[in-house]
Amino acid sequence: MKEEIKKVLVEEVRPMLSMHGGDIELIDVTDEGVVKVRLKGGCAGCPAAQMTLVGIVESTIKSKFPQVKKVEAV
Secondary structure (H helix, E strand, O other): OHHHHHHHHHHHHHHHHHOOOEEEEEEEEOOOOEEEEEEEEOOOOOOOHHHHHHHHHHHHHHHHOOOOOEEEEO
């Protein structure tokens, strides 16, 4: 599942983030269904990063992988 999630991040999420100078890196997918990502570029430290994480990243991943429980920034 990790490679499939990585593909979604690269093909669907990254283009949205790059419009605002941001990027994302997949760190891990746990057995408990937690996806760990690192927000980079303009997204790192941005006040709206948590909204981006939940509103864009988590919703996109959960729509394709219902077994994912949550997405965390590390």
